[in-house]
Amino acid sequence: MTGWRPKIEKDSKHQRATPTGSETLLEVHNLKKYFPVRRGLLRRIVAHIQAVDGVDLSIRRGGCLGLVGESGCGKTTTGRIILRLIEPDDGQIIFEGTRIESLPDNQMRLLRRKMQIIFQDPFSSLNPRFTVGGIISEGLKIFEADKGRQYINARIVELLRTVGLSPDAARRYPHEFSGGQRQRIGIARALALNPKFIVCDEPVSALDASIQAQVINLLEELQERLGLAYLFIAHDLSVVRHISDEIAVMYLGWIVERGPADEVCEDPLHPYTKALLSAVPSADPHARRKRIMLKGDVPTPVNPPPGCRFCPRCFTSDSSVCPVEVPPEREVRPGRFVRCHLVK
Amino acid sequence: MTDDSSLESAGKPAASPLWETWRTLRRNYLGVAGMVFFLVFLVVAVFGVAVTSGRHPIMDPSHIRLKERLKGPLSHYNPKAVEDEHKPPLGVYLLGTDQLGRDILARMLQGAWVSLTVGFVAVGISITVGVFFGGLAGYFGHWADAVIMRLVDIMLCIPRFILILTILALWGPGLFKIMVIVGLTSWMGTTRFVRAEFLSLRQQDFVTAAKALGSSHLRLIFRHMLPNALAPVLVSATIGIATAILLEAGLSFLGFGVPPPHATWGKILASGREYLFDAPWLTYIPGVTILVVVLSFNLFGEGLRDTLNPKLRQRGA
Numbered sequence: 011m012t013g014w015r016p017k018i019e020k021d022s023k024h025q026r027a028t029p030t031g032s033e034t035l036l037e038v039h040n041l042k043k044y045f046p047v048r049r050g051l052l053r054r055i056v057a058h059i060q061a062v063d064g065v066d067l068s069i070r071r072g073g074c075l076g077l078v079g080e081s082g083c084g085k086t087t088t089g090r091i092i093l094r095l096i097e098p099d100d101g102q103i104i105f106e107g108t109r110i111e112s113l114p115d116n117q118m119r120l121l122r123r124k125m126q127i128i129f130q131d132p133f134s135s136l137n138p139r140f141t142v143g144g145i146i147s148e149g150l151k152i153f154e155a156d157k158g159r160q161y162i163n164a165r166i167v168e169l170l171r172t173v174g175l176s177p178d179a180a181r182r183y184p185h186e187f188s189g190g191q192r193q194r195i196g197i198a199r200a201l202a203l204n205p206k207f208i209v210c211d212e213p214v215s216a217l218d219a220s221i222q223a224q225v226i227n228l229l230e231e232l233q234e235r236l237g238l239a240y241l242f243i244a245h246d247l248s249v250v251r252h253i254s255d256e257i258a259v260m261y262l263g264w265i266v267e268r269g270p271a272d273e274v275c276e277d278p279l280h281p282y283t284k285a286l287l288s289a290v291p292s293a294d295p296h297a298r299r300k301r302i303m304l305k306g307d308v309p310t311p312v313n314p315p316p317g318c319r320f321c322p323r324c325f326t327s328d329s330s331v332c333p334v335e336v337p338p339e340r341e342v343r344p345g346r347f348v349r350c351h352l353v354k
Numbered sequence: 355m356t357d358d359s360s361l362e363s364a365g366k367p368a369a370s371p372l373w374e375t376w377r378t379l380r381r382n383y384l385g386v387a388g389m390v391f392f393l394v395f396l397v398v399a400v401f402g403v404a405v406t407s408g409r410h411p412i413m414d415p416s417h418i419r420l421k422e423r424l425k426g427p428l429s430h431y432n433p434k435a436v437e438d439e440h441k442p443p444l445g446v447y448l449l450g451t452d453q454l455g456r457d458i459l460a461r462m463l464q465g466a467w468v469s470l471t472v473g474f475v476a477v478g479i480s481i482t483v484g485v486f487f488g489g490l491a492g493y494f495g496h497w498a499d500a501v502i503m504r505l506v507d508i509m510l511c512i513p514r515f516i517l518i519l520t521i522l523a524l525w526g527p528g529l530f531k532i533m534v535i536v537g538l539t540s541w542m543g544t545t546r547f548v549r550a551e552f553l554s555l556r557q558q559d560f561v562t563a564a565k566a567l568g569s570s571h572l573r574l575i576f577r578h579m580l581p582n583a584l585a586p587v588l589v590s591a592t593i594g595i596a597t598a599i600l601l602e603a604g605l606s607f608l609g610f611g612v613p614p615p616h617a618t619w620g621k622i623l624a625s626g627r628e629y630l631f632d633a634p635w636l637t638y639i640p641g642v643t644i645l646v647v648v649l650s651f652n653l654f655g656e657g658l659r660d661t662l663n664p665k666l667r668q669r670g671a
Contacts, residue, residue, distance in 0.1 A: 095562055095565060095566060119568040119570070123568060127566045129562075134560065135562075135563055136560055137564070137578060138582070148569075149567040149568065153568065196563075199563065202567075
């Protein structure tokens, strides 16, 4: 993870951000997903895993929201609920002004061409029995079959070029490619239908550091060229900071802090964000940093702590409020939302 | 920023999956032997139906030569007792004759076709039903899964042989009935296989990706999941054919098989029982044939299973 260095200066991103405007593409309110835990002969529901518990998000057209958190905190579930690959239990998902959380299947399928997903594991995300051309053109065959074989073939070549693969890759099978190349194939598949929004579910976590940088750069380039919006899920803050213009930090099904990427990274408000940032290795060996060591482990989402979920591991908690009262999400400073009693 | 250099080394043009399967299977000698016997059996069965059917077959399996009873294998025919048109080919009873002087070779050839069709049609039915139910149970889960799997449990509780005997006793014997009944009572294993495969495939990212691309349920099931679930089905099919052949032979042996004068291996075996000491070839020939065919199907099936196991496959790049 440490070998990766940002390619472009921070400023260029913000110049890019202004002309696209700040129109909202996707909004999520109070999203909830509880997975039932079944036990015993009768498979009775004995408890619920509170994977996602009241998440609010919004993503601008052409923007990128980075979603970070430890494994098991509900990042992936959130991403998949937004695409309706997992059904939400509660909450609203508004995509381009339409409520999609309870759209019937046939209408949802029409919307799918506008929202796509890139997966973490480049090995299980490609069908081993399809050629690369078949994988990339699957979406086209569903939505644009009437345009003919010739159009689809031309599009496959175009997409392969877009992601930096040679056109003769189309006839090969996925197992003939390396991890980075396979991830590019996955990106080409996601781009095939010209989506507006892509959920990148830890797209670089399974790759080598050098390949990570290539894939990140490709994603940035595509965002700029095609005006894509990303929900960029990762557990590595340095990667997320580089590509996102907003960051949301997740902990045990809650978003504990969200705000503009640079502000969150320069001046974290929530104690969990502070701890996460202190774990990011610095390029400057002389920089003086205080590493915040969190005590204990992430509590189980089956039985989360009452009050603030971060309280048992917090180094600033106030014993009178934090263990008892659930902190609401508050806009502490303009554009900066925090779920903590103690942040002023 | 592109990794063109590594793309060059990505390997030769795609080897077809079939070729890859053969490459791996080749190293499994028993599996290859099973496959060879399998193919020989196919040819023999087709050849057999060609020479034993029609109004004037080249070899008549039901022609009775009372003066030529219980002749041993490789014995010459008696030109005085048999008219020219009913003499065995080459003038020799290659596998001998039975208690009515019928040519065992002709009867075995006729029976091969019965065994083949019973095996394939019964397995075809059981695979179709099994894949359908297994796919439904594994893909939709919840109550579909519960209902189908309980049905499987119930079917598995019923002793199959007794059930088949009952049905045949009620409705009378017949080749077609046997095929259908054997097929409809042997789909449970396939259902379990397919369900298990679908349950694990459903969690795979490439299936989620296909769903995210807007695939319909049918497209997901038949285009994305089923081809990836077929390997164990193929294996259980080859072994299922062997089981069906055995089952048919058993039914024929008990007298519930295809009505006479049509010959089947089980019937030849059954009629030979009374002459076990005078004419042992009557039991050995069909018995050893059934053994060899069933064994070769099983070996071929197991060879396929090992071959189609992706963990044993050599993957390029």
